[in-house]
Amino acid sequence: MNSKEEIFNKAKKFHMSGNIIGASKLYLKLIEVDKDNFLFQNLLGTALLQLKKYDEAIKHLDISIKLNPNYAESFGNKGIAHAEKQQYQEAINNYDKAINLKKNFYSAYLNKGIALKNTQKYKDAIRYFEFCFKINPRDPKIFNNLGNLFIKQKKFHEALKAFDKAISFENKFAEAYSNRAETNEKLGNYKQAILDYDEALKINNNLDYVRGKILHAKMRINEWENFDAQVEILKKEIKNDKKIISPFPLLSLIDDPELHKLVAEQHSHNIFKNLYNKNKVKVKVKVKDKIKISYFSAEFHQHPVLQLMMDVYKNHNKDRFEVYGFSHDPVGENNYRNEAKGYFNKFIDITKMKDDDVVKLCREMEIDIAINLTGHTANSRDNIFYHHVAPIQINYLGYPGTLGSKIYDYIIADKIILPKKFKKNYSEEVLYLPGCYQPNQTKLEISKKNFRKKDFNLPKDSFVFGCFNNSYKITPNIFNCWMRILKKSENSVLWLLASSNIGRDNLKKESMKNGVDPKRIIFADRVSVEEHLKRIGLIDLFLDTYPYNAHTTAREAIKMSVPILTLIGESFASRVASSLLKNVGLEELIVNNIHDYARVAIKIANDKKKLRTLKNHLSKSDNTKKLFNNEKFTKDLEKIYENILK
Secondary structure: OOOHHHHHHHHHHHHHHOOHHHHHHHHHHHHHHOOOOHHHHHHHHHHHHHOOOHHHHHHHHHHHHHHOOOOHHHHHHHHHHHHHOOOHHHHHHHHHHHHHHOOOOHHHHHHHHHHHHHOOOHHHHHHHHHHHHHHOOOOHHHHHHHHHHHHHOOOHHHHHHHHHHHHHHOOOOHHHHHHHHHHHHHOOOHHHHHHHHHHHHHHOOOOOOHHHHHHHHHHHOOOOOOHHHHHHHHHHHHHOOOOOOOHHHHHOOOOOHHHHHHHHHHHHHHHOOOOOOOOOOOOOOOOOOOEEEEEEEOOOOOOHHHHHHHHHHHHOOOOOEEEEEEEOOOOOOOHHHHHHHOOOOEEEEOOOOOHHHHHHHHHHHOOOEEEEOOOOOOOOOHHHHHOOOOOEEEEOOOOOOOOOOOOOOEEEEOOOOOOHHHHHHOOOEEEEOOOOOOOOOOOOOOOOOOOOHHHHOOOOOOEEEEEOOOHHHOOHHHHHHHHHHHHOOOOEEEEEEOOOHHHHHHHHHHHHHOOOOHHHEEEEOOOOHHHHHHHHOOOOEEEOOOOOOOOHHHHHHHHOOOOEEEEOOOOHHHOHHHHHHHHOOOHHHEEOOHHHHHHHHHHHHOOHHHHHHHHHHHHOHHHHHHHHOHHHHHHHHHHHHHHHOO
16 A cells, blocks of 8 residues: 555646646545545645635645645635635635735735725725735736726726736737737727637636637627637537627527527626525515515616606606616616606615625615616626615616526516516526616707708618617627518619728728628617617618617617617517517517518508608607606506515
8 A cells, every 4th residue: 555655646646737626635544544634635736726615625624724724725725615606705704814824824814905905995905016026027827916906996098008018018918918909909909808718718728708809809890700619619619518609699599599598697697606596595574654665776877777767767656666876887877867867765876885784774774675777798797686785686777688697586578578488598587677678768858950861871762671789789690681681672772871981991891792882781870869860760660689689778769769670589589579569559560571571561662651651650659659658667567566576
């Protein structure tokens, strides 16, 4: 039998070479021989940590600490395990103990800085990173973490400089390339972002989520080379439980609610490891004179979510409800936010508040129902909900799909958007509104300018097909269909919302590939909401995207008497326009396949009488009042809130 020393040397060799499973088995064998050896317990804890078995790691590290409370490395490793479980205060406590035992314990200082960053204590985090600079000024990990901190603070140019520095010290640093790519995306530098993502994958082919990020960045600039093959790879990897794409970008790529749920569940599990699907304690709501509801949103600025919700905030029955707004919107003060604030009993800016403090505040306020209006989109604060901010938690509006966690009790929908046959693809129970799930303002501010086609470079006598959806919603399949429509519709043009210059050029190239003169594609620059609404009226037929429909933009088109042609799918995001059309009595503009989509568009473009009939239908308030009656909508929503508390 091998001696203890031989087993130990072999274990260390395995550990150093990356054979962590082999090393952990040998450490266990050593512990069987000598269970009171603190070093063996620490090494096993370290191996388990690397295998992501955090609870087991903590168990053995605790034994190591008990055997030798003066060994700093055990505290440092235990801190890492707690950090991986997102128990950051526990992590910080252990890092402090490690530092007390070992004055210049570099990794403990660096890891404490990271934990402080993750608890939004940015000034303290920078202080620890600066200390690390003094010990090891050329460590790329410091700059990579500093860049991540700047991203949290929305200081994207400073983040770029930090990632540049990290890469200058280590040109094979995959995470730094990926982080720099993400920063470039936020700055609209999509081409550079794609190059950085590609470089990250060259270094580490298994880097989580990067393939999905590359594809989404390409969609932003309508770069579609090998699109179908890439989507097929995504589907395969999702089914294999690979961390290949985040929930939101997936919505615009495939129409499959089952895969959407898988990705949302994976995202929740990955981001909230120790909280995912944790049994939620059902708390009986105390009977009060008023029901306390809270809306959490990162969109208290000029954003579709606020545009849709403004009248709901305004029309809530304040005799029956106390309504609270919780803003985690980094935009800060603006006119839209100032108007919204006046409609709440209390409006609280939680942007700089720690999650635990927000949860504590809500519990002190005895909030009954918390509504997450942001979901898996930018600037979300999911952690608040994962710590049970209220007895009832609802997913609504901001993210068109399941959030993939039992932590949310309900999702609000309607029977067109979420038929009962698809309920199995949602983690939440479904609450059905009687009409369209989308709230809409009764009155919209529309510019009084007298726009004409020539003001937007639209030919005077042309038939205008239009789509003002974001560029990433345009798939090559739908664009190719649009080109077929143009070729069979004389004197027609396609009016699109401008993205980047690269995006414009790519779409022109795609039109030429389809045999369509690129001059027939005209781009609209971004303007104020009021002018945007007014100019939509110049569109003859709105061509919807698929699988991610127009949502707020569809509402705007209907308001301006512009008919919308939509292809209905199976996912939430692909059924919103259909719900809107159903509620204004234009089911004939809902099609089930791409061939009918092209056929109906061509027919309308070549039948002026039919077009007039459609526009006249939308111009009559009797046909659209159901969609724009927000007072009734709010009462229906309030009935839902009341019923779930019974």
